[in-house]
Amino acid sequence: MTIKLNHIHEFTGTIELLTGLHIGSGNNEMHIGGTDSPVIKHPHTNQPYIPGSSLKGKMRSLLEWESGKVSSENPLGFADALSDGKNGVAGLILQLFGGAPSSDSKFETLMQEIGPGRLAFWDCPLEESWVQKINEQNYLLTEVKMENAIDRIKSVAIWPRTMERVPAGARFDFRLTFREHEGDDQQKLKARLLRGFQLLEMTGIGGSVSRGYGKIKFTALSLGEDDWVPQIRPRQKAATA
Numbered sequence: 111m112t113i114k115l116n117h118i119h120e121f122t123g124t125i126e127l128l129t130g131l132h133i134g135s136g137n138n139e140m141h142i143g144g145t146d147s148p149v150i151k152h153p154h155t156n157q158p159y160i161p162g163s164s165l166k167g168k169m170r171s172l173l174e175w176e177s178g179k180v181s182s183e184n185p186l187g188f189a190d191a192l193s194d195g196k197n198g199v200a201g202l203i204l205q206l207f208g209g210a211p212s213s214d215s216k217f218e219t220l221m222q223e224i225g226p227g228r229l230a231f232w233d234c235p236l237e238e239s240w241v242q243k244i245n246e247q248n249y250l251l252t253e254v255k256m257e258n259a260i261d262r263i264k265s266v267a268i269w270p271r272t273m274e275r276v277p278a279g280a281r282f283d284f285r286l287t288f289r290e291h292e293g294d295d296q297q298k299l300k301a302r303l304l305r306g307f308q309l310l311e312m313t314g315i316g317g318s319v320s321r322g323y324g325k326i327k328f329t330a331l332s333l334g335e336d337d338w339v340p341q342i343r344p345r346q347k348a349a350t351a
Contacts, residue, residue, distance in 0.1 A: 123331030
């Protein structure tokens with residue numbers, strides 16, 4: 111079986127933060143006056159950004175949970191798609207995000223039909239116009255938030271810690287490429303991707319989402335001339351008397 115690449119589509123848009131965002135840098139060094147948990151920053155500009163891997167991982171996880179096929183700590187694989195085939199719910203997720211190859215011969219045909227992952231999520235830098243506005247107002251690109259735990263018996267704050275966040279209102283340039291292969295069901299694949307955007311808006315990204323971090327909104331999201339924002343947040347019909 112051969113696979114032919116017909117086209118590469120590009121989604122572009124803006125991610126706007128509705129609440130503070132924390133995506134950790136994994137920096138374990140201690141700095142005097144520093145925060146306990148800094149956000150990830152570009153090593154040259156020192157500006158925070160959203161890694162493409164954070165968006166891809168969260169979207170895939172949400173779509174897998176919604177599929178009802180999650181049964182272990184591992185991502186969905188070809189075994190999960192074997193019964194429903196290429197265009198079943200698991201097969202569509204594997205087409206979008208890719209799957210770990212298997213040496214088991216019973217998956218050989220399915221792996222050839224599904225092929226490589228169609229999506230590429232690019233790192234999202236801060237929007238230049240937003241950075242310029244913040245610099246003109248002499249504001250900082252990040253904020254530091256103090257958090258602590260509460261002693262349930264004494265009702266006092268314990269274990270204070272500082273969390274660095276990108277503040278609400280920040281805007282990031284978003285870009286995603288979508289490979290179209292010959293024989294793909296484009297309507298079904300784009301419907302799954304659209305659902306992924308909706309789930310990201312509903313649940314948020316990054317750390318501490320359960321404490322109100324990471325709420326986002328996609329704006330000006332488009333595929334060429336096709337505006338996807340109304341599809342993410344369709345207008346509610348007015349109630350009739």
